[in-house]
Amino acid sequence: MRWTQAFIPTLRDDPADAEAASHKLLVRAGYARQLSSGIYSLLPLGFRVARKVEATIRAELEKIGAQEFQLPCMHPSEIWEKSGRGAIAESFRLQDRHGADLILGLTHEEIFTWLARELRSYKELPQLWFQFQTKFRDEERPKSGLLRVREFVMKDSYSFDLNEEGLDLQFQNHFDAYRRIFERCGLDTIAVEASSGAMGGSESVEFMVPTEAGEDWVANCGMCGYAANIEKATSALPEATDEAGAASPEQFPTPGVRTIADLAGFEGGAPADRQIKTLVYVLDEEPALVLLRGDHDLVEQKLLDASGATAARPAGDDEIRSLLGAGAGSLGAVGVSADVRILADPALESRTDMTTGANLDEHHLRGVDVGRDINITQWADLREVKSGEACPACEHALELKKTVEVGHIFKLGTKYSEALGAEVLDENGKKRPVIMGSYGIGVGRAVAAIVETHHDENGMIWPMNVAPFEVVVTVVKPKDVECHEVGERIYETLQGAGIDVLIDDRDVSPGVKFKDAELIGIPYRITVGPKGLKDGKVEVFRRRGAQKRELPVDRVADAVTENVLEERR
RNA sequence: CGGGCCGUGGCGCAGCUUGGUAGCGCGCCUGACUGGGGGUCAGGAGGUCGCGAGUUCGAAUCUCGCCGGCCCGACCA
Numbered sequence: 001m002r003w004t005q006a007f008i009p010t011l012r013d014d015p016a017d018a019e020a021a022s023h024k025l026l027v028r029a030g031y032a033r034q035l036s037s038g039i040y041s042l043l044p045l046g047f048r049v050a051r052k053v054e055a056t057i058r059a060e061l062e063k064i065g066a067q068e069f070q071l072p073c074m075h076p077s078e079i080w081e082k083s084g085r086g087a088i089a090e091s092f093r094l095q096d097r098h099g100a101d102l103i104l105g106l107t108h109e110e111i112f113t114w115l116a117r118e119l120r121s122y123k124e125l126p127q128l129w130f131q132f133q134t135k136f137r138d139e140e141r142p143k144s145g146l147l148r149v150r151e152f153v154m155k156d157s158y159s160f161d162l163n164e165e166g167l168d169l170q171f172q173n174h175f176d177a178y179r180r181i182f183e184r185c186g187l188d189t190i191a192v193e194a195s196s197g198a199m200g201g202s203e204s205v206e207f208m209v210p211t212e213a214g215e216d217w218v219a220n221c222g223m224c225g226y227a228a229n230i231e232k233a234t235s236a237l238p239e240a241t242d243e244a245g246a247a248s249p250e251q252f253p254t255p256g257v258r259t260i261a262d263l264a265g266f267e268g269g270a271p272a273d274r275q276i277k278t279l280v281y282v283l284d285e286e287p288a289l290v291l292l293r294g295d296h297d298l299v300e301q302k303l304l305d306a307s308g309a310t311a312a313r314p315a316g317d318d319e320i321r322s323l324l325g326a327g328a329g330s331l332g333a334v335g336v337s338a339d340v341r342i343l344a345d346p347a348l349e350s351r352t353d354m355t356t357g358a359n360l361d362e363h364h365l366r367g368v369d370v371g372r373d374i375n376i377t378q379w380a381d382l383r384e385v386k387s388g389e390a391c392p393a394c395e396h397a398l399e400l401k402k403t404v405e406v407g408h409i410f411k412l413g414t415k416y417s418e419a420l421g422a423e424v425l426d427e428n429g430k431k432r433p434v435i436m437g438s439y440g441i442g443v444g445r446a447v448a449a450i451v452e453t454h455h456d457e458n459g460m461i462w463p464m465n466v467a468p469f470e471v472v473v474t475v476v477k478p479k480d481v482e483c484h485e486v487g488e489r490i491y492e493t494l495q496g497a498g499i500d501v502l503i504d505d506r507d508v509s510p511g512v513k514f515k516d517a518e519l520i521g522i523p524y525r526i527t528v529g530p531k532g533l534k535d536g537k538v539e540v541f542r543r544r545g546a547q548k549r550e551l552p553v554d555r556v557a558d559a560v561t562e563n564v565l566e567e568r569r
Numbered sequence: 570c571g572g573g574c575c576g577u578g579g580c581g582c583a584g585c586u587u588g589g590u591a592g593c594g595c596g597c598c599u600g601a602c603u604g605g606g607g608g609u610c611a612g613g614a615g616g617u618c619g620c621g622a623g624u625u626c627g628a629a630u631c632u633c634g635c636c637g638g639c640c641c642g643a644c645c646a
Contacts, residue, residue, distance in 0.1 A: 012595060012607070013581045017639045037638065090645075107646060140644060408646080477604050511606040529605055539605080
């Protein structure tokens with residue numbers, strides 16, 4: 001490709017509305033443009049990278065036996081009703097001219113399962129199907145450029161097996177393939193245990209890339225490798241050594257005390273880790289109490305997972321008062337009716353001499369023995385892990401990292417196959433729903449995550465495998481005949497060797513070309529200028545590490561070709 | 570959904586308080602010089618000031634409504 005014929009609209013200034021490094025760079029370097037909130041166009045450079053990411057994914061999936069499909073984006077609403085996902089708030093909906101309701105696909109479990117109804121016999125299993133297709137999700141808050149958008153291409157694959165062992169194998173195969181895909185794309189991922197959320201199913205693993213621009217927190221143990229999304233992560237608790245306390249709880253006035261911190265500082269109060277934090281939540285319209293140690297915070301996703309509820313929200317002031325007879329700040333679970341569901345975090349298990357609200361405004365109870373005084377319905381890990389707490393596996397200190405999710409693999413089980421009727425006959429001639437897994441990688445998000453982790457103050461630094469061009473030949477003085485001819489010759493030689501090469505033949509000052517080449521992040525630059533040609537040499541500049549070396553004109557194409565081939569993975 | 574900020578040539582911004590010929594830098598075009606890190610000089614093109622209504626002799630500027638965008642929080646298959 002010739003720069004003079006290419007559309008590479010680079011900008012000198014960062015776009016004013018961008019925050020994340022990848023967002024600034026993708027726009028500034030001419031890879032992407034925003035059309036509307038969370039809706040982006042990929043420009044030629046951006047699309048070249050996306051295609052290389054896709055090629056990498058495709059190659060690894062075909063290695064594990066996957067077959068490529070292409071399914072529609074527009075789905076009749078009924079199919080989403082059948083699986084119970086018809087009411088998803090993030091869906092874009094439309095109607096055709098006859099008034100039929102359609103949904104723009106948020107994902108394709110339903111449609112692939114619909115096709116899987118044509119599977120008749122266990123002999124046809126296992127099957128592994130995938131596609132690259134645009135997904136539409138009306139996110140409440142798109143942000144950070146390509147990291148969180150409303151329309152994006154996802155690679156999604158789906159496995160169909162007769163039994164759990166088959167699913168386990170497909171899941172493991174995907175795990176391994178994802179590892180290789182991300183590695184080849186230059187992404188260092190942490191595979192973490194995750195909550196399956198509304199997808200359903202038994203087990204799921206997310207592939208997370210640590211970066212400042214991320215929005216998901218991961219707890220990671222540097223010693224044993226334990227890693228989990230904060231929605232799922234837990235920690236080992238130190239043994240509590242409480243006093244036995246009083247024979248029964250003692251009520252005491254606490255004027256003006258509204259918060260855990262207030263009570264910790266109150267004369268006759270208790271430190272936060274000796275308090276019981278009482279939250280009132282509405283789980284699928286049923287009020288419930290959630291108990292945590294005073295210094296712990298709730299993870300709502302854990303509450304959803306533990307309770308089995310599909311929706312959870314904090315109760316309003318009126319709901320709290322009618323349930324417990326007091327306002328927030330003086331709430332407790334002691335003496336609460338057995339009809340009320342009480343979920344408690346294990347950090348409270350067998351604790352004694354604790355302090356909590358008395359369900360009487362501005363009064364608290366001390367000497368509370370959790371086992372003796374509170375009717376816990378369910379013990380469940382509910383608290384948010386904090387940095388430095390002990391790893392549940394090896395007790396080494398946990399580290400919290402901000403990450404971006406680039407892939408997610410799920411063991412779905414039979415949720416979709418049962419709902420949509422994807423069944424096969426087993427060896428006994430008995431109908432059985434197929435057991436499914438689903439596996440996704442956001443292509444645009446992966447591109448952004450690569451930029452996020454591969455750039456410096458001068459611009460992007462592409463890993464060879466996904467670079468839009470592998471080499472740029474920068475002709476310093478295109479009007480000089482020798483410069484021009486040598487540049488062209490090197491360009492053609494590299495093209496002949498199968499290298500993705502761009503020649504910067506623009507008649508602009510050298511500084512502009514150097515800046516642009518670094519901004520768009522091409523791994524190798526060959527600088528052809530009068531200075532070097534005087535001695536029959538050209539300069540080779542490696543973007544990563546900024547090393548320069550001089551090579552004779554007739555050797556440079558071979559040498560750089562060799563470098564490129566070495567770095568391709 | 571709660572809170573905050575912002576819409577003015579392609580990009581980054583000033584002008585708005587106190588209404589009166591729409592400005593700056595970069596980029597773009599033409600020419601010349603230049604040519605190893607966003608070079609110099611000269612000339613030039615380009616704007617419904619987000620949209621609509623109102624106030625006014627007169628609105629980028631004041632008022633009301635709407636639309637769009639960004640950030641924080643909540644939420645997130």
